[in-house]
Amino acid sequence: MTSPHVLAVSRDTTHRFSKVPEPSIHLIAGIGVLGDAHAGTLVQHRYAARKDPNQPNLRQVHLIGAELFDEARERGFEVGPGDLGENVTTAGIDLISLPTGTLLDLGGPVVRLTGLRNPCVLINRFSPGLLKVVLARADGTPLGRAVPDEPRDDRPAPQVIRKAGVMSVVERGGEVVPGAAITVTLPDGPHVAMEPV
Template sequence: MARIIAVCRSDQKGTKKQNIEEGFLREDFGLVGDAHADCCTHRQVSLLAIESIDKMRNLGLDVGPGDFAENLTIEGLDLMSLPVGARVSVGEEVILEITQIGKECHVGCAIFRQVGKCIMPKEGVFSRVIRGGTVKVGDCVEIKSLADKTRRLSIWRVTQQGRSSVDDTVVREFSLTIVLNGQELVTLLCSPADLEYLTAGYLLSQALIVDKDDIRKMVVGVGEGVAWVETVRSVDVSVRPVLASSGAKDAVCHTIPKVNAKPETKVSTHQVSRLMKDFMQKSKVFKDTGGVHSAALCDTAGILVFSEDIGRHNAIDKVFGRCLLEDIITENRLMVTSGRVSSEILLKVARRNVPILVSKAAPTDLGVKLADDLGVTLVGFARGRAMNVYSHDWRIVADE
């Protein structure tokens, strides 16, 4: 497990920093008391691996943490391999987003004069503070998401005019194994972002947990591709009832009550059309690649929680996982999805007491039957001002 070796600060730029062992990172600012902290820069907190410093020591230089003006000296994490946009957690509170790898070296800077060589231009990593909090020596450092959801590849494009070499953008695929109470549960093929939400949402959709208080501990190791979860109560995963399908090999089919929604939970056809338009414009990854599904929790005013993934089940699990972990209410709201509405998708939505499910795609016959049985208004082929309403149409009202 990667950890903090030093927390370093200086009151002037271009000089060595001193290890203060503990400090406070303010959101969208940086390390309080440090000269580089600034709300107007994307280089709020600098990171350097102790392994990089060790290379300088092996060359005979008498250097240590802070000598290259880094704020956080880290052991056990390949910082240079992180893409811009990746997020890392530090300790219990802090989230940093990587914004830059390396930097332009200032000619004749004080560090170069004092040390004789500077490694920050090539091996320093810079970040901004997404969520603030206290950091101290010994804190664990974990990759939360790689955030680099796409990859550029050289391909051959073939047309009637012939073939040509071009660059194309493809979506990234990631493998996440969930280990529950020491037992390997499942390996999900997914997009490499929001993996905590995916883990929580998957456990919720499989009825392995009921609320976030069921989770004693959850650690997502993006580098290892593993999410370790401990629950308060023991869970026997071997007795889960399953319903085989084309989209999810182990989707659970528990008996669940009908959706208990307020009678006034209704939406106009205009609101459905507007939500779907906003929804379709939300995913940049889909626009770039055409390779992901999207899901969103909404109210009649707009989108509340949005997620995307290479899998339609994963996208919905990420939405509900975030709602679970961040105490976002799902009852009496709408779910919008880009994918086919199968029975498993319908069950996920009904279990969270969401009364209206809207998709731009088609439902299956069992999806329609379950929607009718469980009191869910199911809307499919929502495109432009047209849509098909398959069940409980009274919640879809005409425009005034």
């Protein structure tokens, strides 16, 4: 396996599904990506902000492993950096298996993982059928529709595998560039698996 590194960086000033690849992005501690629509101390995700605009922004920086793009390509989908709305595309690291609170040093700037991205129907609007690549039942069976991240009525939330990346907050700011080595620092135990945020 290749050493963990930043493959690409992206941002967008407006709330569109995809982000634009850039030569570099600048992270600001406690805020997010300079010039990105999701930057801020309070939640910027449109759906979450409608529910409660005063909750903290746990989605300042979105990261996706490029290995997901390979999996999508094998299943007939063409996806590249920024297409799924991520700010940082990584390689050589299994992001979704890391515990909550993991620190990722992105070549100087540091982010702390807060949770999983919960894939939504917008993924299928971007590329019909792609949701089956990023969302599966715990046994690996692909799901073609979004699922709630909380129980509804008396039914428990289904156990699913979410592969659409992870969310984080910026602990130390600075410039992130493609090719930067990623250093992983796990939190003190016991480790807690990430949940959707």
